[in-house]
Amino acid sequence: xxxxxxxxxxxxxxxxxxxxxxxSPISGHKSVSWYQQVLxxxxxxxxxxxxxxxxGRGNFPDRFSARQFPNYSSExxxxxxxxxxxxxxLCASSNPPLLAFYNEQFFGPGTRLTVL
Amino acid sequence: RKEVEQDPGxxxxxxxxxxxxxxxxxxxxxxxxxxxxxxxxxxxKLLMSVYSSGNEDGRFTAQLNRASQxxxxxxRDSKLSDSATYLCVVTYSGGGADGLTFGKGxxxxxxx
Numbered sequence: 001x002x003x004x005x006x007x008x009x010x011x012x013x014x015x016x017x018x019x020x021x022x023x024s025p026i027s028g029h030k031s032v033s034w035y036q037q038v039l040x041x042x043x044x045x046x047x048x049x050x051x052x053x054x055x056g057r058g059n060f061p062d063r064f065s066a067r068q069f070p071n072y073s074s075e076x077x078x079x080x081x082x083x084x085x086x087x088x089x090l091c092a093s094s095n096p097p098l099l100a101f102y103n104e105q106f107f108g109p110g111t112r113l114t115v116l
Numbered sequence: 117r118k119e120v121e122q123d124p125g126x127x128x129x130x131x132x133x134x135x136x137x138x139x140x141x142x143x144x145x146x147x148x149x150x151x152x153x154x155x156x157x158x159x160x161k162l163l164m165s166v167y168s169s170g171n172e173d174g175r176f177t178a179q180l181n182r183a184s185q186x187x188x189x190x191x192r193d194s195k196l197s198d199s200a201t202y203l204c205v206v207t208y209s210g211g212g213a214d215g216l217t218f219g220k221g222x223x224x225x226x227x228x
Contacts, residue, residue: 042120042203043160047215059216069190076221090159092216107159 002027003067004093004108012114013081021111024105025093032074033105034066035090043090050096078113080105086115119143122219124205130227133194137222139187139204149180151189152203154221160203163189191224199226 005024013019025032031050034051035043048056049068068074072093089112092105119142129135141149149166162173166178166187177190187204204219 035215038122040220042215042218042220045217048215056215104162107161109159 003056004091004106006089006091006108006111008111010110010112010114012116015081015083017081017083017115018077018079018114021078021089021091021113022073023076023093023108024073025091026095026106029093029095029106030072031094031096032068033094034074034076035092035107036060036085037088037090037110038084039087041047046076076109081104081115083115086113088112120204120206120217120219124220124222126223126225128225128227129194131194131196134192135209135224136188136190136191137202137204137224139189139218139219139222141185141187141204141206143208144182144185144207146185146206146208148207149187150205150207150216151178152205152218154201154203156200160218163202184192189197194226196226197226199224215220 004026007022023032033048034046037043045058046060046064047066052068063079066076069093070087088110090110091108121140146221151163152160153163154160164173164178166180168180170179175192201220201221201223206217
């Protein structure tokens with residue numbers, strides 16, 4: 001079975017541009033979460049989507065948005081890119097039987113975004 | 117404020133030695149605890165969950181002290197392949213709606 005897939009693997013943008021990152025969860029998983037990992041730091045939570053609805057949001061500006069599609073894949077959009085948005089963007093999928101219980105999150109290989 | 121603190125290292129350890137990491141968390145409402153491993157330029161992968169009673173998986177032992185709000189990871193008989201960054205992870209709600217809260221990671225280098 002395929003794991004979590006993300007595209008593109010690498011991306012170079014300039015300040016002010018926008019970017020769309022894509023994620024396909026493990027087959028059967030209905031929850032997708034997005035994380036930003038700046039070099040030398042641990043991943044930071046951006047969003048969680050479950051059954052196509054936003055269920056959680058981290059401390060990120062409104063320039064960051066996401067959505068989940070009927071097939072449970074997801075997109076992360078970042079507008080008005082800043083130099084500080086340069087990071088590895090990780091997508092994780094899980095399938096909690098109930099949102100009240102934690103289920104292991106499986107991470108994709110990430111998209112490395114460089115903003116010049 | 118939700119914080120997870122770790123010593124970033126690096127820890128340089130000879131092969132075969134025992135090494136231990138600690139991690140502290142600030143929010144007493146934390147529910148679940150984990151250690152993730154991240155190899156250079158790769159994604160994090162779950163190493164083990166951490167339970168109040170302590171748990172062991174081969175050469176790895178994890179312990180949780182809720183009263184003192186710290187988590188530990190012990191690696192015995194370390195191998196070269198154990199070289200990686202070890203991330204301490206905490207969740208504050210079920211289902212991951214608040215996401216996983218990661219520490220900055222502890223960099224471990226096993227030397228031959």
